[in-house]
Amino acid sequence: MTGYRSIRETEKAVRAKLGGTPLKYEQMAAVSNIYRAASAVRQHFENSVLRGAELTWTSFVVLYVVWIWGEMETRYVAEEAGISKGTLTGVARTLAGRGLLERRSHPDDGRLALLRLTGEGERLMEEVFPAFNAEEAFVADGLTDEECRTLADLLRKIVVQTEEKGDERRLELLDGADPTPRRSGRRAKG
Amino acid sequence: MTGYRSIRETEKAVRAKLGGTPLKYEQMAAVSNIYRAASAVRQHFENSVLRGAELTWTSFVVLYVVWIWGEMETRYVAEEAGISKGTLTGVARTLAGRGLLERRSHPDDGRLALLRLTGEGERLMEEVFPAFNAEEAFVADGLTDEECRTLADLLRKIVVQTEEKGDERRLELLDGADPTPRRSGRRAKG
DNA sequence: GCGTTATCGTTTGAGCCCGTACGAAATGCG
DNA sequence: CGCATTTCGTACGGGCTCAAACGATAACGC
Numbered sequence: 001m002t003g004y005r006s007i008r009e010t011e012k013a014v015r016a017k018l019g020g021t022p023l024k025y026e027q028m029a030a031v032s033n034i035y036r037a038a039s040a041v042r043q044h045f046e047n048s049v050l051r052g053a054e055l056t057w058t059s060f061v062v063l064y065v066v067w068i069w070g071e072m073e074t075r076y077v078a079e080e081a082g083i084s085k086g087t088l089t090g091v092a093r094t095l096a097g098r099g100l101l102e103r104r105s106h107p108d109d110g111r112l113a114l115l116r117l118t119g120e121g122e123r124l125m126e127e128v129f130p131a132f133n134a135e136e137a138f139v140a141d142g143l144t145d146e147e148c149r150t151l152a153d154l155l156r157k158i159v160v161q162t163e164e165k166g167d168e169r170r171l172e173l174l175d176g177a178d179p180t181p182r183r184s185g186r187r188a189k190g
Numbered sequence: 191m192t193g194y195r196s197i198r199e200t201e202k203a204v205r206a207k208l209g210g211t212p213l214k215y216e217q218m219a220a221v222s223n224i225y226r227a228a229s230a231v232r233q234h235f236e237n238s239v240l241r242g243a244e245l246t247w248t249s250f251v252v253l254y255v256v257w258i259w260g261e262m263e264t265r266y267v268a269e270e271a272g273i274s275k276g277t278l279t280g281v282a283r284t285l286a287g288r289g290l291l292e293r294r295s296h297p298d299d300g301r302l303a304l305l306r307l308t309g310e311g312e313r314l315m316e317e318v319f320p321a322f323n324a325e326e327a328f329v330a331d332g333l334t335d336e337e338c339r340t341l342a343d344l345l346r347k348i349v350v351q352t353e354e355k356g357d358e359r360r361l362e363l364l365d366g367a368d369p370t371p372r373r374s375g376r377r378a379k380g
Numbered sequence: 381g382c383g384t385t386a387t388c389g390t391t392t393g394a395g396c397c398c399g400t401a402c403g404a405a406a407t408g409c410g
Numbered sequence: 411c412g413c414a415t416t417t418c419g420t421a422c423g424g425g426c427t428c429a430a431a432c433g434a435t436a437a438c439g440c
Contacts, residue, residue: 111418
């Protein structure tokens with residue numbers, strides 16, 4: 001059971017709620033499916049290959065990035081992994097505690113920190129990654145190679161649009177107003 | 191700046207690491223782009239329309255589900271929203287605390303609980319949803335309507351494959367072995 | 381009736397997640 | 411040289427996340 005009501009059913013309900021307001025339905029369906037697919041895929045990976053290795057999705061991605069690119073400054077690891085630098089601090093601590101990752105400060109610039117895999121981390125990735133790729137093949141089993149390329153292409157267009165024009169767009173939306181600060185987050189010392 | 195290294199660069203690095211092992215590269219690119227797109231899109235929404243309303247992505251999705259479908263049993267809300275029932279308990283508590291959502295137990299079955307929007311929650315959604323849809327249009331601006339339909343189609347195939355055959359696949363992978371229990375989670379009382 | 385089993389939502393524990401605040405270090409500039 | 415500004419990584423606060431454990435309720439079998 002997919003558990004999700006059909007796009008058509010959802011669209012009908014939305015129309016009933018907001019029939020008067022013109023909406024972009026194709027874009028709505030595309031965006032909501034991106035998120036559904038991402039959740040489904042992530043959950044499958046966590047419950048298949050990653051569970052056995054005691055890795056979460058994020059910790060796997062962090063290991064993967066460092067594994068592929070070699071020793072790296074933390075800021076770039078965070079960027080590649082798609083998480084904030086604050087989150088990376090915690091994840092790296094967890095992985096270092098398990099002996100999979102090593103951290104040292106940059107020899108020439110005291111502000112920077114470097115991450116690299118330990119031998120054990122390297123061994124783990126050599127074991128886990130092929131299994132991970134096999135699951136990528138599994139979830140995309142209903143698609144031809146050509147369809148996979150199309151899918152990757154369309155998604156890349158969305159990523160590029162969002163990341164390249166997102167800042168500008170958000171400024172435009174605010175139109176001079178102060179951005180609402182996040183409710184959580186560290187409080188000033190005073 | 192997208193901050194992501196190109197697919198081609200990544201592929202080259204992976205080949206260097208695992209040249210001997212045959213890998214599925216089209217599927218790899220498709221899956222990783224799903225996740226990149228989902229993160230980028232979510233972040234844009236949280237920092238544009240949702241921030242002003244003091245909603246996180248998840249709390250918005252929960253409100254949206256209840257808004258569209260009306261009063262609903264919590265198990266279905268969690269399923270539609272794509273989160274676990276335990277997570278929903280917390281999110282619903284937060285939203286109820288803000289006066290956007292109401293919770294009551296089912297009149298005929300004492301095990302069930304029902305959620306519905308308050309008047310304030312209804313008002314908020316009527317204001318936020320059109321703005322949300324406008325951002326869906328923004329992130330998909332580089333795609334034609336036809337491309338959006340194609341994208342939604344391909345993604346739906348992945349969702350269906352993962353959700354319909356995932357359980358079976360995971361059993362197959364374990365092949366009789368005990369599934370590794372999650373490290374976190376509640377401990378037995380004894 | 382009455383015990384067993386199934387099915388809810390909630391609790392719990394460990395971890396991820398973000399953005400803000402902050403201190404250390406490096407750079408820019410006068 | 412010395413001070414201001416920038417740029418790092420980390421600490422922190424609040425919230426989301428999951429799965430396993432749990433208690434309450436309901437359904438089933440006899």
